[in-house]
Amino acid sequence: MIKSIIARLKQGYRTMPFPPAHMNLPARYLGLPRIKSPELAGAAAACPYGAISSGPEAGLDMGRCIFCGECAKAAPGAVEFTKDYRLCARSPGGLIVRDKDFKRAEALKGELRRIFRRSFRLRVVSAGGCNGCESDCNVLQTVGFDLGRFGVQFTASPRHADGILITGPVARNMELALRKTYAAVSSPKVVIACGACAIAGGPYAGHEECAGIPADIPVDLYIPGCPPHPLTILDGILRLIGRID
């Protein structure tokens, strides 16, 4: 016992303030993309996932982007990645970054916001991904991020949950399990698509083995990234329930 206490003193207090006054992300981290020039043909050609469109509707779709940085390498004058980790949106269209300011997700409104703002439980459904998003959700429960301090928890049973957080491209083999889990959550409930796979298939876009989130499961929040940084996930969840804006 005494050794545990001494160890605790040595390890120190490790919970980070959130949102942080200034975030010390690594210099090579790829966060929110910035469109520097509407001339995106070169960048579009370099993207293996068709995330960039050129022409009149030019933009970068973060929902399809896996943040490999190939576009910025091929066309440094057109696209750059900033260190801003706040990437979430309330609709797939909202994830498209154009040459003007990116608008982050707005909070839930009215009754939903009132119910979930101070106590929000999520059942995570991992469905066909690579375990990257799962790892970065898990890490939110460590002392560093301490998700619990915001009244947010991942819960074991969908019966105890206020919503589900989906990771992975929804492999066909997981479609039924996802539907059953969603159905088991009582209403009102919210759905969060976490990571490139859940949003648009990610690296597995176009595979017939993957079904995607079924159209009859309405998604309330999209958190892009491959996988999203834990801070990106935390930021998304807290924005949705109106704890930060």
Place this chain on the structure above:
Amino acid sequence: MKINHLSSFDFGASDMDSGIFFETAASRLSAGGRAVAYFALPDGASSRLVMCVAFDREGRLEVYSTLVRRPFRSLTPSFPQLHLFEREIYEQSGLKPEGHPWLKPIRFNTPGSVPGVADYFKVHGVQVHEVAVGPVHAGVIEPGHFRFQCHGEHVFHLEIMLGYQHRGVEKRFIGGPDGRSIHYAETLAGDTSIGHGWAYCGAIEALAGVNPPARAQVLRGLMLELERMANHTGDLGALAGDVAFLPTASFCGRLRGDLLNMSALVCGNRFGRNMLKPGGVNFDLDQELVKELKLRLENTLRDAENAVALLWETGSVIERFEGTGVLVKEAAEGLGIVGPAARASGVGLDTRRNFSCGPYEDFTMSVSGSGDVYSRAYVRWLEIQKSAELVRGWLDALPEGRIEAECGELKPDSAAVSLVEGWRGQICHFAVTGRDGKLRHYKVVDPSFHNWQALAMALRNGEISDFPVCNKSFNLSYCGRDL
């Protein structure tokens, strides 16, 4: 046919008459060989069976192949290590291994199959009951279905039915390499991005006849060892959590993040994405980064030592770890178990030593154990320290020079085997090119493909309440196995 690790070979030369193929395979496996890959690929109107056998002590690899048109002879009854390979061959190609004890689906990806719906092993008797868990589990974890045959707490047998993570990655390598190939490799198992990414690069480089520069090799080693340290540290914390010892659980959870952040310092991504490419690496280190990494390594290791030492000094932890979930050496060898799990059962296989290459030329490490949760935990701790020693050495003496070599066209009608010691164990990528120099077939064998059966064996005659701690001591990959 003897082949060299990480060198291309004439694929056609591996062909044998089918009678000789099965005789050779049986005699080589009897002589202590371990199947690192066994698969079928389409060949004209029929299929070709390909087996790659490793003789670990000599660091020797052999490949045999044969054309088959009809059901073939199952070798599983004599060599249990082939059980899942043969089930996979049957599921992927329809070729039936005659005499296989139980040809159940493994990924449920054939028309009409329903995930999880199969015949299960069943124990009958008064008060014998079944406990079914998953595919959606209690934690934030990948999906899989587990069925325990129990009498009260006592577990007779655990059957693990997976396939829920099948997303069809393997076949997308075919026709490549292209811009997506490296990302497929990095996400075969997202927590092993460097391990699988390196295995892929190794196979492509072998086929292109390219040697990455020494500096690139060392940077890959650095990232691979950071990946190993991060995962082992996280798992030691999770093991502590599973026996309700929260101090180490909390400390290690944070320390894992610090190690991931070191990877992000190098390449921008916590999992090492975007670091590797065939021919070399994408990111270099300057003096400042080397200094920062050294500082962080020492701080993290000091805290890890402090956090992990608590495990070994706490009676209630040791009492739960010792003697729990024993995998005996004979079972580990018979089933072809790899990685820290095998080493903890006394099997002396480490790809870094047995098939050493690049920065691992002088690698030595011998670990052993009695096959219980304690051994699997302790081996992880020894490996963390060894990895730190390697990283220290590399940061002190980074070879000068370029970080990439030009990786051109692949040699046609060739094949290459690439082995990497990922943190869970040996990763095998087997690449075959066609006449056009494009990938004609690509086979991935994740360490978890072998090791899930080890978890089932470890649970035999244990208790249901031992499951979490046993499971975490292996911490296997669902997506790496399901592909």
